[in-house]
Amino acid sequence: MIAPHQDRVVAEESELQEKHIKLSSFIGSQTYLGLPEAEKERLLRQSHHMAEYRKVLMERIAAFHTQSQSDAVDVHSHPMTHRLHTEFHSDCLECHEEQDGECAHVKRWGLP
Numbered sequence: 001m002i003a004p005h006q007d008r009v010v011a012e013e014s015e016l017q018e019k020h021i022k023l024s025s026f027i028g029s030q031t032y033l034g035l036p037e038a039e040k041e042r043l044l045r046q047s048h049h050m051a052e053y054r055k056v057l058m059e060r061i062a063a064f065h066t067q068s069q070s071d072a073v074d075v076h077s078h079p080m081t082h083r084l085h086t087e088f089h090s091d092c093l094e095c096h097e098e099q100d101g102e103c104a105h106v107k108r109w110g111l112p
Contacts, residue, residue, distance in 0.1 A: 009057060009061060009064075010061055011049070013054060013057040013061060016050060017051060017054060019046065019050065020051065023050065027044070056061050
């Protein structure tokens with residue numbers, strides 16, 4: 001079980017993911033294509049910042065592993081940990097630069 005404040009971070013990331021998926025879908029729509037260029041640019045910037053924000057939340061979740069060693073919180077047993085790594089791994093160019101057959105995130109953040 002993870003601590004309540006950690007669970008809130010996990011929930012926040014999940015909610016942000018849902019919003020980002022919806023925005024990404026909208027950006028590919030005909031409605032988006034009909035918008036003024038300035039609005040398209042704002043939506044693209046919003047999407048970029050949402051992605052960056054989500055990366056920070058995922059880093060925080062991964063960092064719970066370090067805290068778990070001293071606080072007896074096992075985030076590796078939390079179902080979100082594997083999902084986050086899987087999604088982050090598939091979307092991140094950094095993971096395509098794997099060294100020694102191990103993902104850069106596994107090395108850096110100790111993900112399972």
